[in-house]
Amino acid sequence: MTGPAAEMAPTGGADQAPAVVLGLPAVEPGTAADVPNGLFAGPAAEPDRFELLGTGLRGGEGTVWRARYQGRLNNPVVYAVKQLEPPPGAPRVWPTAADERRWLDQRHLLQAVENPHLVRLVDVFLGPPPHRAGTPPAGPDGREVVRPYVVMEWIDGVSLAAHLATESPDLTTRLGWLCDLADGVQALHSVTQTFGNPMLHRDIKPANCVLHPVRGAVLIDFGGLRARDDGYDPDGMHSRYYAAPEVLAAPREPRTPESDLFALGAVGYFCVTGTDPPGDGDAVRKGLEKAIPAHGRRPLINHLAAMLSPDPGDRPARARAWATEALTLAALPRRRRRRRRLAAAGLVLLAAGAGGVYRVTREPEATLPGFTPFGREYSAFPYRIAGRELSLSPPTGNDRYSHLWGLYSPGAACAAAIEFDVTVTPVSSSFGYGFAVAPRSTMTQDGVPDGASIQYEWQAADITAAPGSYLRPAQLPGGAWAGTVDPDPAPPIDRPQHVRVSGIGQTIRIDVGETSAAYQVPTVECGGIAVRAWGAAVTLTDVHISRT
Structure with a gap:
């Protein structure tokens, strides 16, 4: 089978029906996919x-069906069944007790692993085959027939395969989706996020x-999900x-995270080219x-081809870092082209020794560059990245200062600015809260930003004798500023x-309305933009970014 999607084939690769897809194009009430077909399903x-x-x-x-649960609710809830x-x-008696136990374990585990890029598992049960209301069928010998069912959230959207068959989004958009998927895959593989039960x-x-x-x-579609140590x-x-390649060579042998990473790399190839990867x-x-613009593409x-290495040991081990770096590399050619355009227009970056004068153009990027979350290894949190809007609601409570939570846009700019309207909704003014922006930060191996930031925060009575709103510099990831500021x-x-x-240069500056503050940093930094928050829900709208 060729084209944008491949089948799920048993050993030997015989062609099968198209793979099950739990996310379908959104449907309007009254269309075929939203009309009851007269069948029901449920536990015994x-x-x-x-x-x-x-x-x-x-x-x-x-x-898989789109299905609705009514119960005693005023309006039904839609799921994928x-x-x-x-x-x-499979043995004559199927599913086996071991199958049932594995599904039950996976249900509890996946319900605990919260990640916006993984479909939410609702339930697993045994029940009769689909049937007319009140008439569950019996087997030919009169005994009860049971089948396993998996219930998941219904995700309104089109599959990546279907979308790229008809649309041609820009490269950074495609690689932004790859970053999303890498975040989900890394959550499944993570020992900490799965409570010591990593999955494939x-x-x-x-x-x-x-x-x-x-x-x-x-x-x-978690139908093939297994614990990493499931074995044969x-x-x-x-x-x-x-x-x-190692799966094709021995499909029944135990699989490893590297086989998932190869599949992620293959999806990365599809994101860029719109076609299945060749062997x-x-x-x-x-x-x-052929698919990537010529300038600076090597x-x-x-980087993308490395994940498709036939040797599992040569594949990058950290899915999120690999995808984020791909997004960074995709952005570099545009920055080089912009510098040439700016030079031609006389808008150049000027320097005069350590105390140089710098000028950064006010030329917003045409689209908001790809942001991805950080800090989800420690605790999941809601966030939104849509159009020119960013929002996040980091964990609250006693651990709000324990880790960094936020959104990061990779880059290598040595002069950058981000401008936005902001609304901050605190959990309580009795505790400190706020947000920080690091305009030229890098991402560490631990998945947190490193660089100079400016904090716009509420300092409560436990911090200062004069509670109020303040600006101050902070060095990420530690948060403290060297010396007394x-x-x-x-x-x-x-x-x-x-x-x-x-x-x-060596200056970071913040303007809040008519109020300004500027601070010196030890060296000129180059990197991407990090936005973090604590103790409050933060929404940035009409975001514009300028970099050179």
Whole structure:
């Protein structure tokens, strides 16, 4: 099978029906996918719990329906209900007790792993096959027939495969989706985020990635999910174009995180080219060369191709860092071109020794560059990246100062400015809260930004004898500033404000309305933009970024 999506094939690679997709194009009430089909599904004790809609989509593992739960609610709740079918070679009595235990364990674990780029698992149960209301079918011998079901949230959106079949978004948008997916994959692989139970998705491909208008790319369909230490796989299911060479060679052997990473790299190839990756390394590079603009493309091509290495040990180990670096490399050619345009126009960066005079152009980037969250390794938090709006609600309580939570846009600019309108909604004025911007920071191996920032904050009575709004510098990731720097009074942070933060030469500066403050940094920094928050929900609107 060729084209934008590959099938989930049993050992031997025989062609199957299209893979099950839990995220479908949004539907209007009254269209086919939103119309009851007369069938119901549910556990044995409540077999008519879910009303099935539309015709369903059949794949290698079973059939998925859009479904609704009514119960005693005023309005129904929509879910994705997937009925699993026995895999090839399954025992006569299926599912086995071991299957049921694995599904139950996965349900509890996935409900605890909160990540906006992973579909939310709602329930797993055994029940009769889909049936008319009140008439669950019996087997040919009169005994009760049971099938396993997986219930997940229904994600309104189009799959990555379907979207790129008809649309051609810019490269940074595509790689932004790759960053989303890498964040989800790293959450599954993480020992800390899975409470010591790391998992493998084992079927990462464009058809299993749904583009949500708020959450970005979301990884779906956990039918192939296994614990990392599950061992031998009697089914050997895999998707041909997105399976690592070691999986193709021995599909029933235990799999590793590196096989998931290869599949992520294959999705990265698809994001860039819109086609399934070829098996040959030279063909991979040629495909990327054809799709990526010529200027400055070699580092990006090399970086993307590394994840498709036939040797598992040569694949980058950190999914999020790899995807973020790809986004950074994709942005570099545009910055080089901009510098040439600025020079031609006479808008150049000037320097005069250590105390040089710098000028940064007020030329906002055409689209808001890709931001990704940081700090989710410690605790999940809601955030939104849409248009020119950024918002985040970091964890509150006693641990609000324990870690850094925020959003990061990679880059390598040595002069940068970000300007926005901000609304800050604190949990309580009895405790400190605020946000900080580091205009030229880098991302550490621990997944937190490193660089000089300026904090706009509320200092409570436990910090100062004069509670109020203040500005002060802070060095990330530690937060403390070397030496003694008195905070500067600032306009009320609990009211909407217009803010501009810039880093030029050895100076970082903040303007809040008519109030300004500037601080010296030890060296000229170069990097991306980090926005962090604590103790409050922070929303930035009409965001504009200038970099050179």
